[in-house]
Amino acid sequence: MFNRLSRFAAGIALVAVVASACSSTAATPTVAPATPAPTPVVTPVVTPVASAPASAAAAVVTIKGGITGSVVVIPKNLGNAYFDAGYVGIQKAATAFGGTPSQAAPAKGGDPTAQIPFIQTATTQKAKAILVSAEDATAIAPALTAAKAQGVKVVMWDSNSKPGAYDVFVNQADTAGIGKGLAQMACDTAPSCTGEIAILSAGQTATNQNAWIAAMAETMKDTKFAGLKLVATVYGNDAPADSTAQAQTLIAAHPNLKVIVSPTSVGVLAAAQVVQSKKLIGKVAVVGLGTPKAMQAYILDGTAPEVELWNTIDLGYLAYAVAAGLVSGEIKGTVGEQFIVPTINGGKPYTIGADNTIILGDPLIFNKDNIAQFAKDLPF
Numbered sequence: 212m213f214n215r216l217s218r219f220a221a222g223i224a225l226v227a228v229v230a231s232a233c234s235s236t237a238a239t240p241t242v243a244p245a246t247p248a249p250t251p252v253v254t255p256v257v258t259p260v261a262s263a264p265a266s267a268a269a270a271v272v273t274i275k276g277g278i279t280g281s282v283v284v285i286p287k288n289l290g291n292a293y294f295d296a297g298y299v300g301i302q303k304a305a306t307a308f309g310g311t312p313s314q315a316a317p318a319k320g321g322d323p324t325a326q327i328p329f330i331q332t333a334t335t336q337k338a339k340a341i342l343v344s345a346e347d348a349t350a351i352a353p354a355l356t357a358a359k360a361q362g363v364k365v366v367m368w369d370s371n372s373k374p375g376a377y378d379v380f381v382n383q384a385d386t387a388g389i390g391k392g393l394a395q396m397a398c399d400t401a402p403s404c405t406g407e408i409a410i411l412s413a414g415q416t417a418t419n420q421n422a423w424i425a426a427m428a429e430t431m432k433d434t435k436f437a438g439l440k441l442v443a444t445v446y447g448n449d450a451p452a453d454s455t456a457q458a459q460t461l462i463a464a465h466p467n468l469k470v471i472v473s474p475t476s477v478g479v480l481a482a483a484q485v486v487q488s489k490k491l492i493g494k495v496a497v498v499g500l501g502t503p504k505a506m507q508a509y510i511l512d513g514t515a516p517e518v519e520l521w522n523t524i525d526l527g528y529l530a531y532a533v534a535a536g537l538v539s540g541e542i543k544g545t546v547g548e549q550f551i552v553p554t555i556n557g558g559k560p561y562t563i564g565a566d567n568t569i570i571l572g573d574p575l576i577f578n579k580d581n582i583a584q585f586a587k588d589l590p591f
């Protein structure tokens with residue numbers, strides 16, 4: 212298990228990673244491999260392979276795309292800086308791989324069925340591919356399956372649906388690793404790793420948040436976390452107003468609360484705003500997954516001492532490249548398949564793993580010593 216110092220060191224080392232990764236989707240890409248971090252943040256279950264077995268090496272394709280037609284991007288909801296950053300990467304990818312991206316999604320998160328009409332419309336309009344972040348894995352699965360049956364390539368990104376309902380899931384980072392990171396941040400910021408903590412999540416059925424919360428709970432079975440007591444888990448639906456109200460309620464209901472853990476960029480920002488405005492800095496810490504630019508002020512003033520995320524621009528770029536590869540037929544989306552996406556991952560191949568999943572990479576840790584650089588490199 213990493214300690215606070217080693218996580219800090221990893222965060223600093225990752226400045227180089229992010230600078231490289233960010234430039235990877237720029238018009239003139241830098242393809243030099245990033246300097247490896249001395250202490251990895253997590254140990255990914257499935258990582259892009261460093262060297263493929265000789266027999267499989269010939270099968271590695273380099274995605275070129277060259278597609279035409281519509282690619283519909285369906286995030287959980289519109290108006291979220293996180294998904295807007297993903298869409299920046301998607302638009303960059305469209306200039307490299309072809310196709311015409313557009314975004315269509317519910318105005319607000321939290322409704323398990325709200326994405327279904329957007330999936331159905333894209334299917335009716337014969338989109339070549341859809342890129343979906345699931346608000347609810349189960350509710351949208353039949354609409355995704357119907358889209359696939361009509362020849363639409365279905366790429367999940369950020370938050371997954373049910374295996375079988377999609378072609379490939381582009382996961383941002385190893386799920387267990389994100390859960391460990393959340394537990395560790397709570398431990399780092401609670402006094403001597405003790406006291407009451409609460410979770411402010413996104414939608415109640417969000418696949419990604421629920422998987423991360425479960426992984427966090429698994430990590431906290433370790434005796435190292437025995438002093439932490441989870442007193443509540445609440446849901447702000449990735450809506451700023453709902454998230455603010457939930458953070459206020461948590462603080463009022465739990466006067467001994469030491470940490471709010473928010474595994475959502477909308478929730479962590481709302482929680483930080485509430486803690487800062489109530490002058491509770493140093494009494495209630497906010498940690499979680501947040502966008503660097505929005506969280507910078509709160510990281511610097513100590514409201515949110517540690518926050519994690521990944522290069523969301525690269526996540527969108529990679530997801531679109533996968534969609535283009537599926538549409539062009541360069542890849543089929545089968546487990547074990549390997550492919551290279553030029554400018555991403557230092558030219559190393561990705562391998563489609565269990566549940567047709569690939570992983571972008573390790574999350575990045577933001578703290579007061581590195582946030583200025585991250586906020587510059589990742590302007591979202």
Ligand code: RAM
Binds near residue numbers: 294344370413475
């Ligand atoms: C919110 C969304 C998204 C999640 C990020 C961290 O923007 O819930 O799905 O990945 O937070």
